[in-house]
Amino acid sequence: MEFNHKSVLFDEAIDSLNINKDKIIADGTAGGGGHSREIAKRAKRLIAIDQDPDAIKVLHERLGGFDNVTIIQNNFENLKEVLDEAGVEKIDGLLLDLGVSSFQLDTAERGFSYHKDAPLDMRMSKSGFSAYDVVNTYSEEALSDILFRYGEKKFARRIASNIVRARESKPVETTFELVEIIKASYPQKAMRDSHPARKTFQAIRIEVNAELERLDRTLDTALECLDGGGRISVITFHSLEDRIVKEKFMKWQNPCTCPKEFPVCVCGNKPKGRMPFKSKAPSDEELRENPRARSSRLRCFEKF
Numbered sequence: 001m002e003f004n005h006k007s008v009l010f011d012e013a014i015d016s017l018n019i020n021k022d023k024i025i026a027d028g029t030a031g032g033g034g035h036s037r038e039i040a041k042r043a044k045r046l047i048a049i050d051q052d053p054d055a056i057k058v059l060h061e062r063l064g065g066f067d068n069v070t071i072i073q074n075n076f077e078n079l080k081e082v083l084d085e086a087g088v089e090k091i092d093g094l095l096l097d098l099g100v101s102s103f104q105l106d107t108a109e110r111g112f113s114y115h116k117d118a119p120l121d122m123r124m125s126k127s128g129f130s131a132y133d134v135v136n137t138y139s140e141e142a143l144s145d146i147l148f149r150y151g152e153k154k155f156a157r158r159i160a161s162n163i164v165r166a167r168e169s170k171p172v173e174t175t176f177e178l179v180e181i182i183k184a185s186y187p188q189k190a191m192r193d194s195h196p197a198r199k200t201f202q203a204i205r206i207e208v209n210a211e212l213e214r215l216d217r218t219l220d221t222a223l224e225c226l227d228g229g230g231r232i233s234v235i236t237f238h239s240l241e242d243r244i245v246k247e248k249f250m251k252w253q254n255p256c257t258c259p260k261e262f263p264v265c266v267c268g269n270k271p272k273g274r275m276p277f278k279s280k281a282p283s284d285e286e287l288r289e290n291p292r293a294r295s296s297r298l299r300c301f302e303k304f
C-alpha cells in the first residue's frame with residue numbers, strides 16, 4: 001500500500017513541539033508517518049495514533065525500525081484511553097495535523113474526492129456512519145443546516161432541496177452523482193472561482209467524522225494529559241477548525257472573565273499557559289511544492 005502524504009508545515013510543526021530525548025510525544029494524526037518519523041528520531045518515546053486502518057498498516061511498515069514507537073489505532077478524541085493503553089500518564093507534546101490526507105483524497109474508493117467517481121463514503125475510520133447515510137437519510141432541513149454551518153453558506157438550501165428531490169427516484173450513491181446535483185444548484189457565474197462541490201464535500205465530511213466536536217473535546221483532554229512545559233501543536237486546513245483552536249488557546253492564555261472596566265482581575269481564573277507564537281502559514285516555497293498546503297495554519301500552546 002502506497003500511503004503518500006506531504007506533511008505540511010513540516011519543519012515549523014516539529015520545531016514547535018520543542019522535542020528532546022527526555023520527552024514523550026503523541027502524534028494524534030500519524031497518517032503516513034511523515035511527522036511521526038521525525039518525532040521518533042528526536043524524542044524519548046512516540047505514541048503514534050490514527051483512526052484509519054490503512055494508515056496503521058503503513059505506520060507499522062515505516063516506523064517498524066524504531067524501538068521507541070507505540071502505534072495505536074484509535075481516534076485522537078480518546079487520548080486518555082490511548083495513553084492508558086500505552087502505559088503513559090503524561091505527555092510532553094501532542095501534534096494534530098487535521099483534515100483529510102493526500103492518501104485519502106487520492107484513493108478513489110474512499111469517496112473523499114469530488115474529482116474521482118466512487119461510492120459516497122468519506123469515513124476516516126472506514127467504519128460506521130457514511131456520507132451515503134447523510135445524503136440519503138437526512139431531512140432537507142438537516143442537510144441545509146450542515147451545508148450552511150460547515151461550508152456552503154450561499155447555496156445550502158438549494159443544494160439540500162435538489163438532493164432530496166433527486167433521491168426520491170433513487171438513492172444518491174456516488175460522488176459524481178452528488179457533484180452533478182451540486183452543479184445544477186449553482187448559477188453559472190458562481191462556478192468560476194473554484195469547484196462548486198468543494199465546500200459541500202467539506203461539509204459532509206465534517207459531519208460524517210464529527211470533526212469539529214471531536215477537535216473541541218480533544219483539546220480539553222490534551223491539556224489535562226500534558227505535563228508542565230508541554231506543548232500542543234495543531235495544523236488546521238479551514239477557518240472552522242482554526243477558529244476552534246485559536247479561541248481555545250486564547251481562552252487558556254487569558255481566562256479572566258472580569259468586565260473590561262475592572263482595573264484588576266478579581267475572578268481568580270489563572271492562565272493555563274501561553275502561545276509561543278500567534279500562528280504560522282506555509283512559505284511561498286512550500287506552496288509552490290505543495291498547493292494543497294495553501295489553507296493550512298499552525299498554532300501552538302505551551303502549558304505552564
